[in-house]
Every structure is written in structure tokens, then in C-alpha cells.
Amino acid sequence: MAAQKTILHIEDNFENRILVRRLLQSVPYQVLEAENAFEAINYLRKTKPDLILMDINMPDVDGYTLTSKLKTVPGIKQIPIIAITANAMRGDREKSIRAGCDGYIEKPIDIDTFLDQIDHFLQISGQRNQPHA
Ligand code: MN
Numbered sequence: 001m002a003a004q005k006t007i008l009h010i011e012d013n014f015e016n017r018i019l020v021r022r023l024l025q026s027v028p029y030q031v032l033e034a035e036n037a038f039e040a041i042n043y044l045r046k047t048k049p050d051l052i053l054m055d056i057n058m059p060d061v062d063g064y065t066l067t068s069k070l071k072t073v074p075g076i077k078q079i080p081i082i083a084i085t086a087n088a089m090r091g092d093r094e095k096s097i098r099a100g101c102d103g104y105i106e107k108p109i110d111i112d113t114f115l116d117q118i119d120h121f122l123q124i125s126g127q128r129n130q131p132h133a
Contacts (some may be wrong), residue, residue: 005122006030006047010040010066011055011084016109020053024115029053031112037069044076051122056092064099072099079113080125082118084109 007029010019017033024031033047034040036058043049052070056063063083071077083096086107093104103121105114 004028004030005050005120006032006045007036007051007053008032008034008040008049010034010037010058010063011053012036012058013055015053016107018103019109019111020114022117023109023111027115029118037066040066044070044073047069049079051118051125052079053080053105054081054083054096056083056087056096064095067099067101080121082121 005022009017009020009024011020011032011033012035017035021031021033030041032047034043035129037060040052054067056064063085067081067083070079076081077100080102081100081104082103083092083099083101084107085092085096086106096104102125103117105117
């Protein structure tokens with residue numbers, strides 16, 4: 001059996017965290033939660049999740065800024081970061097890719113497809129991280 005995957009969810013909104021936690025834990029994935037950039041960085045010092053879900057709209061440090069920072073850190077920059085944002089109309093998909101995000105999920109979260117999207121991103125990163133001969 002494959003080891004349980006760990007997902008770090010960075011999101012300032014409590015209700016969004018509950019929803020995502022409930023979905024992810026049903027698989028089950030191990031879920032870590034950070035309310036802000038500071039907490040996220042603290043987690044990433046101690047543990048390397050398989051995937052990061054990044055809310056874009058957060059007070060203080062937004063998801064673009066935090067993603068750009070994380071993508072410069074050795075040991076962290078290879079962890080896939082998936083942006084979660086409601087602002088598809090404002091070009092947030094392009095902005096998040098430019099900031100270094102590896103993918104994009106729209107809010108409100110579609111509970112019928114969310115886990116398939118997560119599984120897809122985990123499979124892509126699994127292929128990418130396979131050891132080279
Ligand atoms: Mn938010």
C-alpha cells in the first residue's frame with residue numbers, strides 16, 4: 001500500500017478549511033492547515049508535504065507572494081503548489097502560474113470534482129519526481 005499523502009492547505013477562511021479538510025480526509029489524505037504565510041513556513045521547516053493548496057486572497061502575505069517565495073527555497077520549490085481562488089475573471093489563473101503555481105482550482109470548490117483534481121495533481125508530481133536512471 002502506498003504511503004498516505006500529506007497535503008498542506010494554506011487558507012485564512014475557517015469555513016473553507018473545514019470543507020477542504022472534510023473532503024481530503026475522506027480519501028484519506030493527511031491534512032495540515034496554515035492560516036497564513038507565517039504558519040505555512042513554520043510547517044514547511046518541519047515537514048515536506050506532497051502537495052500545497054494555496055489560497056490566493058489572504059491578508060498580509062497573499063498567495064502569489066508566498067508562492068513566489070517558496071519556489072526559491074531548495075527542498076521546498078519542487079513541492080507542487082495548487083492555487084485556489086475565486087477570481088478567475090480577473091486573470092488569476094495566469095497570475096498564479098506566473099507566480100510559480102503548478103495548477104489552479106476555482107472557488108467555490110466543486111465537491112464533486114475536487115478530489116479528482118487533487119489526485120490528478122498528485123499523479124503528475126509523482127511522475128515528475130521519479131528518480132532518474
Ligand atoms: Mn482567503
